[in-house]
Amino acid sequence: MGLIDGLVVASNQSGERKRLLQHTHPTYDLYRDLWQVGLDAYDGTGGFLTGAHLWAFPRETGDDYAKRKHHARYHNYAETLIDIYLRHLTTDVERETSDSALKDWWMDVDGRGTPILSFLQGALGQALAAGHAGVLVDKAPTAPTGPSQAEDPERPFLVVLPPTSILDWRVDRRGLAAVKVTEATPARGLDEVDDPEKTGWLLWDRQQWARFDDSGSLSARGVHKLGVVPVEILRPKPSRQHPFIGKALITPSVIQALYNRASEEDVVLRDQAFSLFVVQVPTEATADDIELVRRSLAEGVGTSTVTIIKGTADFKTANMETAAAIRANQQYLIAEIYRMAHLRFQRESLEAESAEAVRLQRQDLDQTLRSLAELLHDFELAIARRYYDWQTPGGQGQAAFDRAKVEVRYPTEFTMPDLEAELANWASAIALQLGETATKEIRKRAVFVLLPDLAPETMGAITREIDSAKAGDGLASNANDLRQQAVQRLQARGIQVAGAEAA
Numbered sequence: 001m002g003l004i005d006g007l008v009v010a011s012n013q014s015g016e017r018k019r020l021l022q023h024t025h026p027t028y029d030l031y032r033d034l035w036q037v038g039l040d041a042y043d044g045t046g047g048f049l050t051g052a053h054l055w056a057f058p059r060e061t062g063d064d065y066a067k068r069k070h071h072a073r074y075h076n077y078a079e080t081l082i083d084i085y086l087r088h089l090t091t092d093v094e095r096e097t098s099d100s101a102l103k104d105w106w107m108d109v110d111g112r113g114t115p116i117l118s119f120l121q122g123a124l125g126q127a128l129a130a131g132h133a134g135v136l137v138d139k140a141p142t143a144p145t146g147p148s149q150a151e152d153p154e155r156p157f158l159v160v161l162p163p164t165s166i167l168d169w170r171v172d173r174r175g176l177a178a179v180k181v182t183e184a185t186p187a188r189g190l191d192e193v194d195d196p197e198k199t200g201w202l203l204w205d206r207q208q209w210a211r212f213d214d215s216g217s218l219s220a221r222g223v224h225k226l227g228v229v230p231v232e233i234l235r236p237k238p239s240r241q242h243p244f245i246g247k248a249l250i251t252p253s254v255i256q257a258l259y260n261r262a263s264e265e266d267v268v269l270r271d272q273a274f275s276l277f278v279v280q281v282p283t284e285a286t287a288d289d290i291e292l293v294r295r296s297l298a299e300g301v302g303t304s305t306v307t308i309i310k311g312t313a314d315f316k317t318a319n320m321e322t323a324a325a326i327r328a329n330q331q332y333l334i335a336e337i338y339r340m341a342h343l344r345f346q347r348e349s350l351e352a353e354s355a356e357a358v359r360l361q362r363q364d365l366d367q368t369l370r371s372l373a374e375l376l377h378d379f380e381l382a383i384a385r386r387y388y389d390w391q392t393p394g395g396q397g398q399a400a401f402d403r404a405k406v407e408v409r410y411p412t413e414f415t416m417p418d419l420e421a422e423l424a425n426w427a428s429a430i431a432l433q434l435g436e437t438a439t440k441e442i443r444k445r446a447v448f449v450l451l452p453d454l455a456p457e458t459m460g461a462i463t464r465e466i467d468s469a470k471a472g473d474g475l476a477s478n479a480n481d482l483r484q485q486a487v488q489r490l491q492a493r494g495i496q497v498a499g500a501e502a503a
Helices: 005-009 016-022 026-043 062-071 077-089 100-106 116-130 252-272 287-300 321-340 355-391 397-404 415-431 436-450 456-468 471-475 479-492
Strands: 094-096 133-138 157-161 166-172 175-184 199-205 208-212 218-223 231-234 276-280 307-309 314-316 407-409
Touching (some): 005 016, 005 208, 026 077, 026 116, 026 166, 062 252, 077 252, 077 355, 100 355, 116 133, 116 157, 116 231, 116 355, 133 355, 175 231, 252 321, 355 407
Parallel strands (some): 276 307
Antiparallel strands (some): 094 407, 133 157, 133 231, 166 175, 175 199, 276 314
């Protein structure tokens, strides 16, 4: 008996089946809001677009809160950092197979023209943002009725499952045993009003699948005979406590805190950081006297917004320490966000950090990228195995996978290519004849990057040598020198250059 049979046979007349369908895993209930914040942060949508992720102030009125949400601004550091990871991990990926059908499928894995690399970039982006994401390897049970190749019964297709859509799951010693996901209702005509609250459910176990509409009625079911649940979970940083979920690259609550600091800074600058015009009136002044002062100011100074007290007329400037403290906290949170991504946001100078600290930071980032590359390699091979499970049912999927000789190679080195590119830029800068001062600074920076683990006294000696070097001591070569050296190299190979003197 499959793990979803109980839902299939449950009565829907009393609402029992829908109640069971709406049940969610306790871990889902605990993390769901955090996952949504992470996904919203990556795309800059949801509560970061509407302002719903702002925390209300104590004693803040509804109108003031609505005003803050309307004016809220979001700086998308999450997208910037996650995209850096995606670029490093998905550059120069190589795939090989002896199966031409698999090669064709790699060019369109979702039936909508998306190649495998682009699809995995989208899935990994969600997994880094929220901690994990699922990929369903499905196959249409009936003949195609539309232009989408996702309806082709001869071709499996992939579907990304955001963590917020995976409502419940069961895991045993063999891995994933059953899963329940929520899915949008089928597309309707433009003349119908879309209802985002109407979602259905899709359930899988190792023997069968079943689909239910928004009312809980069974709309379709079938036996897939795969022996596995065709859902792979991508977890860049697996959770230590939960075998199904992972940890986000950047803690979503920190991103939300930064979003709130920006709003708080705007409130201070917009509503509290202006000087007040204070005017003295006698202690025995009446309301008519005060109104006369206001009218006089409006006619002469151009403002009637004043604070009237006993004392001399003066401007009272707001205390800006609050704004400065909020801004400092924003800088701290931004630095923390970058630190979580194993990157540095800023530093005062190259000498501000020890060589050992720089080396460890590089190693940390490089090891993180390597582990993610290994994860993507294994994940993509798992997707290929599910592809062959569908194409060769009856337990022959692994044999078909072996015959296809599938090989996937992700990059394993991440520091050196960047370093080589940086060195090339430095060499180009030196060749531009930027001058003695600029050339010396470039060379200092190159030494610091190339030899980060030098002892401080050795680094100091090298720096002094660079500072004491003269322009003629090889700091830079002019264009004529470079041209003459090129001629000499050609002549050394027996190539005569017109207009050049014999060597």
